[in-house]
Amino acid sequence: MTTPYARELEIAQLAVQRAALLTKRVFHEKAKGTVSKDDASPVTVGDFGAQALIIAALRHNFPGDAIVAEEEAAQLRADAGLRELIWGLVKGTRLEDEEAEGLLGGGVRDVEDLLEVVDLGRSEGGRVGRVWTLDPIDGTKGFLRGGQYALALALLEDGDVKVGVLGCPNLPVDDAAPLTVDIGANQSDDEGRGVIFSAVIGQGATSRPLSTGGLTEGKNIKMKEVTEMASASFCESVEAGHSNQSESAQIAQKLGITKPSVRMDSQAKYGSIARGAGDIYLRLPTSKTYQEKIWDHAGGDLIVREAGGQVTDTKGRRLDFGVGRTLASNSGVIAAPAAVHGQVLDVVQEVLGLK
Numbered sequence: 259m260t261t262p263y264a265r266e267l268e269i270a271q272l273a274v275q276r277a278a279l280l281t282k283r284v285f286h287e288k289a290k291g292t293v294s295k296d297d298a299s300p301v302t303v304g305d306f307g308a309q310a311l312i313i314a315a316l317r318h319n320f321p322g323d324a325i326v327a328e329e330e331a332a333q334l335r336a337d338a339g340l341r342e343l344i345w346g347l348v349k350g351t352r353l354e355d356e357e358a359e360g361l362l363g364g365g366v367r368d369v370e371d372l373l374e375v376v377d378l379g380r381s382e383g384g385r386v387g388r389v390w391t392l393d394p395i396d397g398t399k400g401f402l403r404g405g406q407y408a409l410a411l412a413l414l415e416d417g418d419v420k421v422g423v424l425g426c427p428n429l430p431v432d433d434a435a436p437l438t439v440d441i442g443a444n445q446s447d448d449e450g451r452g453v454i455f456s457a458v459i460g461q462g463a464t465s466r467p468l469s470t471g472g473l474t475e476g477k478n479i480k481m482k483e484v485t486e487m488a489s490a491s492f493c494e495s496v497e498a499g500h501s502n503q504s505e506s507a508q509i510a511q512k513l514g515i516t517k518p519s520v521r522m523d524s525q526a527k528y529g530s531i532a533r534g535a536g537d538i539y540l541r542l543p544t545s546k547t548y549q550e551k552i553w554d555h556a557g558g559d560l561i562v563r564e565a566g567g568q569v570t571d572t573k574g575r576r577l578d579f580g581v582g583r584t585l586a587s588n589s590g591v592i593a594a595p596a597a598v599h600g601q602v603l604d605v606v607q608e609v610l611g612l613k
């Protein structure tokens with residue numbers, strides 16, 4: 259019998275690996291082709307290009323599956339220069355290993371197909387059937403400032419995360435490297451950086467170095483045991499607008515955590531705690547109206563849970579990926595080793611006045 263989801267996992271990892279070649283190329287270019295979206299958040303040619311490459315691989319390998327992806331082609335339809343720029347990047351991006359590239363298959367045929375493929379990610383999601391969630395660059399602001407970012411892909415089946423993959427080109431390869439945000443805006447050295455975190459439901463979580471060809475060998479990862487809160491480290495978003503940092507500081511203090519938070523962009527936070535480089539990830543709502551997006555959490559949620567963690571919202575509910583494109587039934591995120599999650603949640607609820 260073949261291992262469940264083996265093919266989905268392999269294709270997802272290779273697709274992320276190939277798209278990371280494109281984002282790294284854009285990262286090292288001065289002009290990143292940044293444009294503003296309707297909500298004034300940035301998007302770059304890297305976001306569009308990575309989305310096109312990953313969806314092309316999914317279209318070829320799993321043609322019946324629905325896809326919920328962050329970006330859409332409307333802006334590219336209105337801007338010929340932008341779409342030509344992206345097309346140039348997309349058509350020139352291939353894995354160095356021909357067999358791996360062959361497995362991904364298909365590719366993007368031409369500029370027209372580029373627009374079509376980007377828009378295949380417009381599914382509404384939901385609780386039925388197979389749905390991939392894709393964030394081609396999670397942490398676009400981090401990507402632009404030379405911080406952390408992640409290419410995030412996950413497979414939902416009937417609303418449950420079954421496969422999760424996070425490609426983190428700027429994280430240290432070494433699972434034991436401490437949780438820091440040492441990569442600066444002028445960083446141009448990829449040496450020792452680039453990791454893919456993966457998980458399949460019931461099969462544990464792994465990390466492996468991001469390569470330019472086929473898949474490198476993976477290692478199992480586990481969350482670190484927290485024996486003393488005083489020495490625990492917690493991470494949160496760099497962006498004060500994405501997570502309430504004064505509440506998180508109060509929570510940390512009440513828990514007895516002595517170190518300041520590590521502020522890091524993207525789902526690299528989930529990967530980092532899953533491999534024991536940090537312990538706790540807090541994301542506290544800054545507004546009553548913002549709804550978290552499923553592509554910002556699906557991969558990270560499974561990777562942390564398969565590494566021995568628990569992930570809930572601030573009300574203690576598991577994240578519900580079956581509601582649609584957003585986590586409309588949840589509020590914030592608390593991720594921690596299973597053994598201390600309850601203790602963290604108690605303090606979160608006390609500080610937020612939820613009990």
Ligand SMILES: Nc1ncnc2c1ncn2[C@@H]1O[C@H](COP(=O)(O)O)[C@@H](OP(=O)(O)O)[C@H]1O
Nearest residue numbers: 395396397398399495497499500523524548554
């Ligand atoms: N007001 C808000 N509250 C919480 N998250 C937000 C937000 N506005 C944007 N985001 C999300 O935060 C993500 C980045 O996560 P982090 O803050 O952990 O780095 C963004 O992903 P993108 O960069 O893919 O757009 C975006 O979807």
Ligand SMILES: [Mg+2]
Nearest residue numbers: 393396397554
């Ligand atoms: Mg995102």
Ligand SMILES: [Mg+2]
Nearest residue numbers: 328393395396
């Ligand atoms: Mg994104």
Ligand SMILES: [Mg+2]
Nearest residue numbers: 299300328398
């Ligand atoms: Mg975005």
